Structure formats: C-alpha cells, structure tokens
Amino acid sequence: MSSIKDLRTFMEIMEKNSQMVHIEREVSINHEIGNVIRACENANTGAPYFEHVAGSSFSLIGGVLSSMDRIALAMECTKEEIVGKLMVALENPIAPVKVETAPCQENIILGEDVDLGILPIPIHAPKDGGAFITGGVIVSKEIGGIKQNLSFQRMQVKGKNKLGIMINEWRHLKEFYDEAEKEGKALPISIVIGADPMVYVGAGLRYNGDELEVVGSIRKEAVQVIKSITNDIYVPATAEIVVEAQIEPGIRENEGPLGEFTGHYSEPWPSPILTVTAITHRNEAIYQTIAGASFEHINLGGVVPREPLVMKHCTYVSSGVKDVHLAPYGSGFLALVKMKKSNPGEPKNVAMAAMISYVNIKNVIVVDEDVDIYNPADILWAMSNRVVPEKDIFYVPHSQGHELDPTSDNRGVQTKMGIDATLNEDSKGLERVVYDPVDLNKYFS
Ligand SMILES: Cc1cc2nc3c(=O)[nH]c(=O)nc-3n(C[C@H](O)[C@H](O)[C@H](O)COP(=O)(O)O)c2cc1C
Ligand SMILES: [Mn+2]
Incomplete structure (x- = not known):
C-alpha cells in the first residue's frame, strides 16, 4: 500500500524531499503564475505552491510532475x-x-x-x-x-x-x-x-x-x-x-x-x-495546473506514457538494450537508447525499432552503457566523441510523424534520423576516463 493517497499527501512527500517551494506573496492568474511555474522548472526549484492567488479563495500548485525526479x-x-x-x-x-x-x-x-x-x-x-x-x-x-x-x-x-x-x-x-x-x-x-x-x-x-x-x-x-x-x-x-x-x-x-x-x-x-x-x-481545495509548453506537459503526454512502448520494441530487436528515455527537451520527438552492443550493426536496427514504435518519434540516438541518458551533457559528449557522421547517421525521408512538429508538413510527413553514437570498434580512444566518486562533505568544512 502506498502512502500517496491524493495531491495533499504527495505535497507532504515533495516537501520532505525538497521538491516543493512555498510562494506566500499574492500572485495573479494573468501570466504571473505561468511565468513563475516556467522559471521554477528552469531553475529546478521544486513544484511551486502558490498559497495566495489574487481574487480566489483556492490555493494553486503547478509543475507537480515537471521533473523525472518528481515522477519517480x-x-x-x-x-x-x-x-x-x-x-x-x-x-x-x-x-x-x-x-x-x-x-x-x-x-x-x-x-x-x-x-x-x-x-x-x-x-x-x-x-x-x-x-x-x-x-x-x-x-x-x-x-x-x-x-x-x-x-x-x-x-x-x-x-x-x-x-x-x-x-x-x-x-x-x-x-x-x-x-x-x-x-x-x-x-x-x-x-x-x-x-x-x-x-x-x-x-x-x-x-x-x-x-x-x-x-x-x-x-x-x-x-x-x-x-x-x-x-x-x-x-x-x-x-x-x-x-x-x-x-x-x-x-x-x-x-x-x-x-x-x-x-x-x-x-x-x-x-x-x-x-x-x-x-x-x-474543504480548502488546491487547484492544480500544467503550464503549456512546459516539461510537465511533455513528460505526461509524450515521455512517461510512450517509454514502455519504445522499450518493448527496442528489446524485441536486441536483448542488449538496457534503458530508453524520451528526453523532455526533445518534445517527445527524441528517443535516447542505452545498450550493450554485441554486433556493430545492432545500434542501427535498434534505432529503427525506436522510430516505428510510436509515430511522434523522429530522432533516435543510441549510446553505450557508460553514457547517462538522463544527462544531456553526456549525450552531447557521446555525439562529439563517438559519431562518424557518414557511417553512423542515417535518414528516413518522407515518413510519418506528428503534424504539430514544425519540421513536418501539415499531414505530419517528415524525415526521421537515426544516430549510432556508440563507440566504433576501430576507434582510437577506447577507454573512458572515470574518476572514483568521493563524498565532498568530508573535504569541505
Ligand atoms: C497537458 C496535456 C494536454 C493535452 N491536451 C490535449 C488536448 O487538448 N486534446 C487532446 O485530444 N489531447 C491532449 N493531450 C493528449 C491526451 O490527453 C493523451 O494522448 C491521452 O493519452 C488521451 O487519452 P486516451 O488514450 O484515453 O484517448 C494532452 C496531454 C497532456 C499531457
Ligand atoms: Mn484511454
């Protein structure tokens, strides 16, 4: 049984985990709340709980599920x-x-x-x-x-x-x-x-x-x-x-x-x-809102509900697939796949599987096991160090995507792209530098 019964019990849990911030000053529903929700999301402050909303007796919370940490x-x-x-x-x-x-x-x-x-x-x-x-x-x-x-x-x-x-x-x-x-x-x-x-x-x-x-x-x-x-x-x-x-x-x-x-x-x-x-x-009801075009909007519509689908297709193609993530900064159009390849051609097949698993998916990046797919810096590091463009990137022109994607025509027709960002077998730099982790509290007084 869960201790989360409703929004209120989850707010207590967010509070305990430093995942919620209280906003006591009075705020306006005319753009101010939207702006603050977006700023909190960008600064990763935790979900903003607006205790006083001008002209209303209800309090308001936004951005409840705008981060993967809070979804977890x-x-x-x-x-x-x-x-x-x-x-x-x-x-x-x-x-x-x-x-x-x-x-x-x-x-x-x-x-x-x-x-x-x-x-x-x-x-x-x-x-x-x-x-x-x-x-x-x-x-x-x-x-x-x-x-x-x-x-x-x-x-x-x-x-x-x-x-x-x-x-x-x-x-x-x-x-x-x-x-x-x-x-x-x-x-x-x-x-x-x-x-x-x-x-x-x-x-x-x-x-x-x-x-x-x-x-x-x-x-x-x-x-x-x-x-x-x-x-x-x-x-x-x-x-x-x-x-x-x-x-x-x-x-x-x-x-x-x-x-x-x-x-x-x-x-x-x-x-x-x-x-x-x-x-x-x-009594003392709390109004919950989702800012449009926010990470929360994408997380709930395009990330969390679609990841099981992508996982199912990718693991069907290769048992080496370890994890998939539809990064919210990719609007649900970008799939990141982490795998242990056993054959040089495997990452491309996995990329194709991800592409067809759900119509919105347009770009797929496949990385090795040592890359953190939840960290954009690690993805860009793999792109910078492990991609030989003429060999590792492929396009599927004139395929079906989402019609709201600005690169699609108005029936959603677009070009999809797969990138094998795993280390090539013939690459010079074979071993990644990894330092031992330390507890910094021991070093700072
Ligand atoms: C914040 C948010 C807003 C959404 N807005 C709409 C909308 O305005 N119209 C719509 O048809 N789907 C919208 N969706 C997508 C659907 O809710 C989503 O596809 C859902 O799975 C549909 O339920 P169903 O599969 O039971 O039909 C939105 C999703 C999210 C997360
Ligand atoms: Mn349904």
Whole structure:
C-alpha cells in the first residue's frame, strides 16, 4: 500500500524531499503564475505552491510532475525503474472500488450558482488565447457504457458555465463524443483537478481499459471512486476539485491559441463546447495546473506514457538494450537508447525499432552503457566523441510523424534520423576516463 493517497499527501512527500517551494506573496492568474511555474522548472526549484492567488479563495500548485525526479517520487521508484514499473502495471490492472461518501464532495455547487470564476484558472503563456484548464483529468465513458476513460484535453473558459474543449484524433474521448453526437446527444464528463499524481500519469496513457486500473496497480490498492452528483461518471474520491459537465452535440467554436508541447503556439481550432452542470470540491481545495509548453506537459503526454512502448520494441530487436528515455527537451520527438552492443550493426536496427514504435518519434540516438541518458551533457559528449557522421547517421525521408512538429508538413510527413553514437570498434580512444566518486562533505568544512 502506498502512502500517496491524493495531491495533499504527495505535497507532504515533495516537501520532505525538497521538491516543493512555498510562494506566500499574492500572485495573479494573468501570466504571473505561468511565468513563475516556467522559471521554477528552469531553475529546478521544486513544484511551486502558490498559497495566495489574487481574487480566489483556492490555493494553486503547478509543475507537480515537471521533473523525472518528481515522477519517480510519485511512482515510488527510481528514475531508471519508471519504465519497467509501468510495463508491469499495464499488465496487472486493479479495478477501482465505489464508495458512498467522499471528500471531493464536501462542497457542492449546482445550477445557477455554478461559476467557473471561483476557480483560479490561469492564463499561462504570454500569447495564449485566454484562461485554460490544462491540469484537468477528464473522466468519460460512452453513452450507456460502463468502462471509464481518463485523458487530458485543454479547455478554454468561455463563460461562467461554458468551456471550449479540444479533442484530437485517435482519442478514446473522440470515439465516445462522435457516437453521442451522431445520436444528437450530449456526452457527460467529469473533470478532476488536483489528485494523486498517478491519476495524472494515467491520464496520459494510451490503454485499452480504464486507466484508473493502472493507477490502482501502481498503488497496489484499488482507487476509491464516487458517483458525480449530476451524471453517472465515477471520480477519484480524494480529488481536490471536480467540474461536472456535458459536451454539447453539433456546436463548434474557435478556442486557442495555446502554448503546445512542441514549444510553439498552436493555431485557434474549431472545437466543441462544454456546459458545466456542477462544481464540487474539498474543504480548502488546491487547484492544480500544467503550464503549456512546459516539461510537465511533455513528460505526461509524450515521455512517461510512450517509454514502455519504445522499450518493448527496442528489446524485441536486441536483448542488449538496457534503458530508453524520451528526453523532455526533445518534445517527445527524441528517443535516447542505452545498450550493450554485441554486433556493430545492432545500434542501427535498434534505432529503427525506436522510430516505428510510436509515430511522434523522429530522432533516435543510441549510446553505450557508460553514457547517462538522463544527462544531456553526456549525450552531447557521446555525439562529439563517438559519431562518424557518414557511417553512423542515417535518414528516413518522407515518413510519418506528428503534424504539430514544425519540421513536418501539415499531414505530419517528415524525415526521421537515426544516430549510432556508440563507440566504433576501430576507434582510437577506447577507454573512458572515470574518476572514483568521493563524498565532498568530508573535504569541505
Ligand atoms: C497537458 C496535456 C494536454 C493535452 N491536451 C490535449 C488536448 O487538448 N486534446 C487532446 O485530444 N489531447 C491532449 N493531450 C493528449 C491526451 O490527453 C493523451 O494522448 C491521452 O493519452 C488521451 O487519452 P486516451 O488514450 O484515453 O484517448 C494532452 C496531454 C497532456 C499531457
Ligand atoms: Mn484511454
């Protein structure tokens, strides 16, 4: 059993591990919070907890999972164990259990009283088109169905009970919504804001089932869920805030732009509309947000959920593969693979396997066992010392990538690149210099 039950218990753990900073001065939701979250991420300060948000009685936390250290803390393992732990969890689901009363319904706001204005929903990046709920986990299911789904969808505030929602292709929510819309029906959803960080990891996963089963598996305990007040969606009992809503059929309105995971702004997009039916929250609820174009955005959407997939394909091709990492500074387009090669041609095959494991992956760098794939300096050292360009680099022109990648055309067609950055057999410098580690505390007084 885990000691992480909800956002609050995880905040205590972050605090103990120097992974959270308190911000006591009053801050504005208009860009100031977004700027501070990004600055904290750059300076690796820990997740900023804003105790006083101007105009709101809710406090706010951002950047909870913006570093691999905090993702490891949330998953109760080391950074190197994250991929393996997720792979096991995906194979061993534990279904959620229903409860009758829950902290997330300590306060219930219904009907005319519903007003999104009570929530401190930030306008994050300088040129974002408005205030967006970005750290909301959407719980949904098909109309008349039982199996629930978790996902992230950006939602722009458009009125006191109205939001725009961007639902991309290949999403489970899109399947449910398309079906409902065909029948002229609204699709009920519930939006969870502030929860056990594993719920956030789960929402980024592509999984054929209820992602809360994977959360349960990681925690080795079923997630407790309670029925929403105005629909039949079950939400985690210890959520900080739940926004209950329905996606209306037959309506599209522009929402955006928003800072996206590529580090660029996306275009405004004609998107469906949500009508909010209730807001429920815990006493002294904490609002959780994810800054667009941040490492957290990429970690949850393109790194953690995709690494198990890349690992599976690479280890299928070579048993010498030790670890894979989709570095967040590569926007999820860059795969780093660490391996012990037993044959000079092997790294290129491994690079090809990584490339086809997930459509977003464009560039693959394969390194030897002595290189730390979590340290960009070590990757650039290997690139500088171990690559013979005409032999070690290959291109796959006109292949399929992600359409938001600035190097792709508007259907996502692009050139992929593989780099064998392992030491060549005929290289002159064969032994890397490694000094013995020391405890510096013994030397500094
Ligand atoms: C912070 C964040 C924001 C995201 N925003 C959107 C979005 O606006 N629309 C969308 O369709 N997918 C978005 N995604 C990606 C999906 O949430 C993700 O692919 C998820 O796995 C979809 O769930 P599903 O596989 O159950 O459909 C976002 C992901 C993250 C981490
Ligand atoms: Mn799903």
